[in-house]
Amino acid sequence: MISHIQWSWDFVLLTCSIITFAILWRKFSSKARLPPGPRGMPLLGYLPFLDPNLHHGYTKLAQRYGPIFKLKLGSKTHIVVSSSDLAKVVLREQDEIFANRDPPVAGKAISYGRQNIVWSDNNSLWRNMRKLFAYEVLSNKNLQASTTFRQGGVSKTIKHVYETMGTEVDIGGIAFLTSLNVVMSMVWGKSLDEDVKSTNLGVEFREVITKIVELLGAVNVSDFFPVLSRFDLQGVEREMKRQRNILDAIFERIIEERIAIKLEEVVEKIGRKDFLQILLELKEQNASNSFNINQIKALLMDIFLGTTDTTSTMAEWTMAELLKNPSMLQKVKDELKEVVGLNNIVEESHLSNLQYLDAVVKETFRLHPPLPLLLVRCPNEPCNVAGYTVPKGANVYVNVWAIHRDPQYWDNPLEFNPNRFLSVDGTTKFDYNGYNPNFIPFGSGRRRCPGVPLGEKMLVYFLASMLHSFDWTLPNGDHELSDKFGIVLRKNRPLMAIPSQSSTKMATENDQSSSATAAAAPRPAVNSCRKKRSGDASFIQDVRNHIDEFIHASMDEHKTCLKNTISKLFNMSKVVAEKDAAEKKGVESSLAAPSNCCFRLESTIMHQV
Numbered sequence: 001m002i003s004h005i006q007w008s009w010d011f012v013l014l015t016c017s018i019i020t021f022a023i024l025w026r027k028f029s030s031k032a033r034l035p036p037g038p039r040g041m042p043l044l045g046y047l048p049f050l051d052p053n054l055h056h057g058y059t060k061l062a063q064r065y066g067p068i069f070k071l072k073l074g075s076k077t078h079i080v081v082s083s084s085d086l087a088k089v090v091l092r093e094q095d096e097i098f099a100n101r102d103p104p105v106a107g108k109a110i111s112y113g114r115q116n117i118v119w120s121d122n123n124s125l126w127r128n129m130r131k132l133f134a135y136e137v138l139s140n141k142n143l144q145a146s147t148t149f150r151q152g153g154v155s156k157t158i159k160h161v162y163e164t165m166g167t168e169v170d171i172g173g174i175a176f177l178t179s180l181n182v183v184m185s186m187v188w189g190k191s192l193d194e195d196v197k198s199t200n201l202g203v204e205f206r207e208v209i210t211k212i213v214e215l216l217g218a219v220n221v222s223d224f225f226p227v228l229s230r231f232d233l234q235g236v237e238r239e240m241k242r243q244r245n246i247l248d249a250i251f252e253r254i255i256e257e258r259i260a261i262k263l264e265e266v267v268e269k270i271g272r273k274d275f276l277q278i279l280l281e282l283k284e285q286n287a288s289n290s291f292n293i294n295q296i297k298a299l300l301m302d303i304f305l306g307t308t309d310t311t312s313t314m315a316e317w318t319m320a321e322l323l324k325n326p327s328m329l330q331k332v333k334d335e336l337k338e339v340v341g342l343n344n345i346v347e348e349s350h351l352s353n354l355q356y357l358d359a360v361v362k363e364t365f366r367l368h369p370p371l372p373l374l375l376v377r378c379p380n381e382p383c384n385v386a387g388y389t390v391p392k393g394a395n396v397y398v399n400v401w402a403i404h405r406d407p408q409y410w411d412n413p414l415e416f417n418p419n420r421f422l423s424v425d426g427t428t429k430f431d432y433n434g435y436n437p438n439f440i441p442f443g444s445g446r447r448r449c450p451g452v453p454l455g456e457k458m459l460v461y462f463l464a465s466m467l468h469s470f471d472w473t474l475p476n477g478d479h480e481l482s483d484k485f486g487i488v489l490r491k492n493r494p495l496m497a498i499p500s501q502s503s504t505k506m507a508t509e510n511d512q513s514s515s516a517t518a519a520a521a522p523r524p525a526v527n528s529c530r531k532k533r534s535g536d537a538s539f540i541q542d543v544r545n546h547i548d549e550f551i552h553a554s555m556d557e558h559k560t561c562l563k564n565t566i567s568k569l570f571n572m573s574k575v576v577a578e579k580d581a582a583e584k585k586g587v588e589s590s591l592a593a594p595s596n597c598c599f600r601l602e603s604t605i606m607h608q609v
C-alpha cells in the first residue's frame with residue numbers, strides 16, 4: 001500500500017516537472033524569446049504611456065531596451081527595430097517574410113479595402129500594380145516624356161511667386177500645388193487651371209490630402225483592439241471614408257469625361273496615352289493585368305498621396321534648413337549661378353550637375369525622413385531577428401529617424417552638414433535605392449518606394465528653380481525646426497518665407513534677363529494659345545496678346561530683354577502672317593504649321609530671353 005502511494009506521488013512530481021520544464025523551455029529557449037520591452041497595464045499594454053511623437057518615444061525606448069524591442073499595444077504586438085544592422089535583416093535579408101502589411105483601419109478605408117499598392121499584402125494584385133506603375137508611370141521613357149509637365153508646373157509656380165513678391169509665401173503650399181499640377185498632367189493630361197469644372201481644385205485637394213495623411217497617422221483604438229473596430233469609437237473610419245468620397249467624386253468625374261472623349265483627342269493633346277487612358281483601355285479589353293474601377297481609383301490615390309505630401313513636406317524642410325544656414329544657402333545659389341547661368345532658367349538637364357544642392361537635399365532627408373517609421377511590415381511566419389522571435393502577424397516598424405541620427409554611423413549626427421554627403425571628387429555619396437542601411441529615407445527591399453525617380457526629380461527641380469529665381473528671407477528673421485509625428489513627418493509650424501528679386505541678378509545691372517520673368521510671364525498665354533488655336537484667324541491676335549501680357553508682367557530692369565523678345569515675337573508673327581497670306585492665295589506653304597509656331601514662340605521666350 002505504502003509503495004503504491006509512493007509510486008503515485010513520484011508520478012505526480014514527474015508530471016509537474018515535465019510541465020514546468022516545458023513551460024520554461026518554451027519561455028526561455030532562444031526560438032521563442034520575444035524582444036525585451038517595457039511592461040504595460042493589463043489589457044491596455046503600453047498604450048497609455050505612448051509619446052504622441054512616436055518617433056521620439058520609440059527612440060528613447062531603444063536607448064533603454066536596445067535596437068529591437070517589443071511593445072504590447074492593446075491586443076497587438078509591436079516590434080520596433082532601430083539600428084541599421086537590424087533594418088538590413090528585416091528589409092533585405094528576410095525581405096520576403098516581412099513583405100506584408102497590416103494596415104490601420106484608416107488605411108483600409110482609403111484603399112477600398114486594400115485594393116492599392118501601399119496597403120496590399122505581397123500578393124498577385126500588388127505585383128501587377130507595381131509592375132504597371134513602374135512601367136507606365138515611372139519608366140525612364142515616361143519620366144523623360146513628362147519633362148514638359150514638370151517644367152510647366154514649376155513655371156506656373158514661379159509666375160505666382162513673382163506676382164506676390166515681397167509678401168509671405170507658404171513654402172509647403174506652393175510646393176504642394178506644383179507637385180499636384182505635375183501629377184495631374186502626368187496622370188490625366190490636365191493641370192489645375194485647365195480643369196474648367198472646378199476653380200478651387202488645388203485648395204480642395206490639399207485640404208483632403210492633409211486630412212487623409214493626418215487620419216493615417218492617428219492613434220485609433222480600433223487598430224489596437226480589432227474586436228472594437230466595428231464600433232469605430234473615434235469616428236476615424238467614418239471620417240476617412242468621407243474624405244475618400246471627396247476624392248472619389250473628382251476621380252469619377254475625370255474618368256467619365258475621359259470615357260466620353262475619343263482616344264485620338266487625348267493622344268493629340270499630350271502626344272501619347274496618359275496613365276488613366278492606359279488603365280481604362282486595359283479594363284475595356286478585360287486584359288489579364290487589368291484592374292476594376294475601385295482598383296483604378298485606389299491606384300490614383302497612391303499616386304496623388306505618394307507624390308504631393310512627401311515632396312512638398314521635403315521642399316519645406318529643405319528650405320527651412322537652408323534659411324537657417326545662410327552660408328549654405330549662398331553656396332547653393334553660387335552653384336546655381338555657375339551651372340545654370342544668370343540668364344537662363346533651370347532645366348532638368350542641369351540637375352545632375354548640382355552636386356551641392358543634391359547633398360543639401362540628402363542631408364535634409366537624413367535629419368527629417370518624411371516617413372520616420374517607414375510603413376508597417378508584417379511577417380507572414382514567426383522568424384528570428386538578432387536571436388529574438390518576431391511572432392507571425394506582429395506589427396514591425398523600422399525607426400529610420402533614429403537610424404539617421406545614430407552617432408555610431410554619423411559624426412555629430414544632430415548637425416546639419418551637407419558636406420558629409422560629398423565625396424572628395426565632389427560627387428555625392430549614397431543614393432535613394434536603400435542599399436546602404438544607414439540611409440533609407442525611401443525604405444529598402446521589395447516594398448521600397450517605387451516613386452523615387454519622380455519624387456527626387458520633382459523635389460530638386462522645384463528647389464533649384466525657386467532658389468535660382470528668388471532671394472528668400474524669413475518674416476521674423478528666424479524660425480524653429482521642431483517636428484510633429486504623422487505618417488508623414490511635418491514641420492510643427494509651416495514655413496513662411498518672403499521672396500524678392502534675386503540679388504545676384506540685381507547686382508548685374510546690364511543683365512539681359514531674369515529667369516523669374518522669363519518663366520513667369522509668357523508661358524500661360526502661350527499655353528492658352530496652343531489650346532485655343534485650331535484655325536489661323538486669331539493667331540496674330542494671340543501673338544499680340546502674348547506681347548501685351550509680357551509687357552504687363554515686366555519690370556523696368558528687364559526692358560532690354562523685353563525689347564529683344566518683342567522683336568523676336570514680331571518676327572514670328574510676321575512669319576505666320578506670311579503663311580496666312582500664302583494660304584489665302586492657295587499657295588502651298590513651306591512654313592511651319594501653326595502649332596509649331598506656337599511651340600517656337602514658347603521656346604523663344606523660355607530659352608532665348
Ligand code: HEM
Pocket residue numbers: 117118119130302303306307310311314370371374375376441442443444446447448449450451452454455456459
Ligand atoms: C519625397 C518623395 C517620397 C518619399 C520620401 C517617399 C517615401 C516612401 C516610403 C518611406 C515608403 C515605404 C517604404 C517601405 O515600407 O519600405 C513609400 C512607399 C510608397 N511610395 Fe513613396 N515616397 C515619395 C514619393 C513617392 C511618389 C512620387 C510616389 C508615386 C508616384 C510614391 C508612391 C509610393 C507607393 C505606391 C508606395 C508603396 C510601395 C509598396 O508598398 O509596395 N512615393 N514611399
